[in-house]
Amino acid sequence: MRIVIADDSTTARMFVRRCLEIVGFAGVEMLEAENGKEALEIAKHQPTELIITDLNMPVMDGKTLLKWVKANPRLHDIRVVVVSSVSNPAKAEELLKLGAHAVLVKPLAPPALLEVLGDLLPKKEESDGSASW
């Protein structure tokens, strides 16, 4: 399994990575991208199950990344979770219509992540799936 974390902030990427590890994705390969374009390139060349992306990024923002992923038949099935500080109900609805699996608000909290990604957790032999916060 491979996860791509896209955010122009190294602090935010680290925080997402830590949350993923807490909810049970420790040991899963996580690649980091500084913008949507980098994330898209990774996904095109390396099979990816999940992209967790910020919205507001230079070069290519998260909404554009989402559109590109969902428009590409080879990438269409990748689950895209948006984690952003610029999210409110109206924005979330727009992103969900574009194909986002979930829209979460910064700062990310492990329980919120677990709620939307629980079914992707590695099997028991890889991780016990326990989550505490």
Add this chain to the structure above:
Amino acid sequence: MVQLRGNFDASMARAVVETFENLAFMEPARLNGPPPPAPAEEMMAYSLLINEPLQGEIRLRMPRSLVRLTTRTIWSQQDDALQEKMLQDTLAELLNTMVGRFLAELLAEEETFQLGLPEPCICEDLGGEENACIWYFSLDEAVFQVVAIGESLLAIAAAGPPPVAPDSQAPLSF
């Protein structure tokens, strides 16, 4: 016309406190006014533009020592492992997150908003500035400030708490 649902002052105060609590596991306390004069300390500041639906700017200005402490806490690193880039990034992400929370609470649910990207700024103490709204917070014996600049933002601040709507579900217009 921008639709509002939250209180300008309280929304920012809450956004700042919740951002520090959730991102850095630290609890700043809001001060009622400017702190008493203290020895000069090197400050760091970042600025973030609000582009839509209001136009304005929010600045976060913190003593460098407090930025170091916050960064160390978030990254779980020893002080000597911290790099300048990490300090800058931490300050930028704190600002980005708190402004997002502030607008999400201030604006009506159907209002979307657009932010610029956080940028470092030379930010003098704006304590005596009339064209700015300033919030002061204490954290670990240091004081930092959040500053709002821009006519449309300040007009909301000057208007004070929104009146109680006849229908509490109805957003308030400004």
